[in-house]
Amino acid sequence: MSELLIEDDAGVRIITLNRPDRLNALTGSIMASLADACADAARDASVGCVVVTGAGRGFCAGGDLKEGGADKAVVPPNAEAGSRTEQSFARLRGFMETSRLLHEMPKPTIAMVNGPVAGAGIGIAGACDLRFASKSATFLTAFDRIGAGGDFGSTWFWTKILGTGVARELFFLGEKLSAEEAFAKGIYTRLFEEADLRPETMQAARRLADGPRMGYRYMKANLNNAEDWAFEAALDAEALNMGLSTGATALIWREKKKREEQGGG
Structure with a gap:
C-alpha cells in the first residue's frame, strides 16, 4: 500500500497521507515522498491549487516515534556523512522542505484537516494558506510530551498566524483543543460537518484552480x-x-x- 496518494481533479492536486492505522504519523519514507510530491505540485503548470489531507480519521499525528521518525537512517559518525547530529539535521531539514514549499509555492494551498493533528502535522497545516477542518479535527502541539522544541515550521507559522502570546500558550501548555476551540482561536479557517468537509474544500479548491x-x-x-x-x-x-x-x-x-x-x- 502506498503511503502517499496523489490525485488530480480539475486543476487541483490532492496529496493524501495514507497511513490511516497510525493516524498518518510520519516516517522517513513518507516524509521524503511528501517533500517530493510538494515539489512536483509546485512546478507542475497544470496545478492551480494544492490540497493536503490524511486518509481515515486523522490528518497527521506528527512523527512516528515507533518507526524512528527522521533519525531511522542515521548511521555511526563517519567522514562522508558527519556526526549523528549533522546527519539528523540534514535529513530532517530536507523533509521540512514540505512546509517551505506549501508556504512559498506560487499557488494557493489548503490543509483539509479531517481529524486529529499534532506535532509535525501542525507545521504542515500551518504552512498552508487555508485550513478547512471537520468538527472532529482536534489540535495539539504535542512537542512538550516528547521534550522537543518543534519542527516543520510549526513555531514560526503559528507565531505568524496567531501572534506570539497564543503560540506560546499552545506550545508551552500543550493542551488539546477541540475543533470548535481551534476555530475560535483562528487556527482553522473554516469548520464543517464531517460529511461536508471534502465537498466544501474541493469547491473552494476548484474555484481557486480556475481563477486568475x-x-x-x-x-x-x-x-x-x-x-x-x-x-x-x-x-x-x-x-x-x-x-x-x-x-x-x-x-x-x-x-x-x-x-x-x-x-x-
Whole structure:
C-alpha cells in the first residue's frame, strides 16, 4: 500500500497521507515522498491549487516515534556523512522542505484537516494558506510530551498566524483543543460537518484552480512579503506585482477569448 496518494481533479492536486492505522504519523519514507510530491505540485503548470489531507480519521499525528521518525537512517559518525547530529539535521531539514514549499509555492494551498493533528502535522497545516477542518479535527502541539522544541515550521507559522502570546500558550501548555476551540482561536479557517468537509474544500479548491492564477501568484507573494518586510518595501513590491499580475492576467484572458472566437474552446 502506498503511503502517499496523489490525485488530480480539475486543476487541483490532492496529496493524501495514507497511513490511516497510525493516524498518518510520519516516517522517513513518507516524509521524503511528501517533500517530493510538494515539489512536483509546485512546478507542475497544470496545478492551480494544492490540497493536503490524511486518509481515515486523522490528518497527521506528527512523527512516528515507533518507526524512528527522521533519525531511522542515521548511521555511526563517519567522514562522508558527519556526526549523528549533522546527519539528523540534514535529513530532517530536507523533509521540512514540505512546509517551505506549501508556504512559498506560487499557488494557493489548503490543509483539509479531517481529524486529529499534532506535532509535525501542525507545521504542515500551518504552512498552508487555508485550513478547512471537520468538527472532529482536534489540535495539539504535542512537542512538550516528547521534550522537543518543534519542527516543520510549526513555531514560526503559528507565531505568524496567531501572534506570539497564543503560540506560546499552545506550545508551552500543550493542551488539546477541540475543533470548535481551534476555530475560535483562528487556527482553522473554516469548520464543517464531517460529511461536508471534502465537498466544501474541493469547491473552494476548484474555484481557486480556475481563477486568475497569475493574480494568485503575486497575491501570495505580497502576503508572504508582509510577514517580514518593512512597510515601504512591501509597498514597492505591491506596486510592481500589481502591474505584473494584471498584465499577465490580461494576456491570458485575451488568449482565451481568441481561442473561443476561433472555436478552440
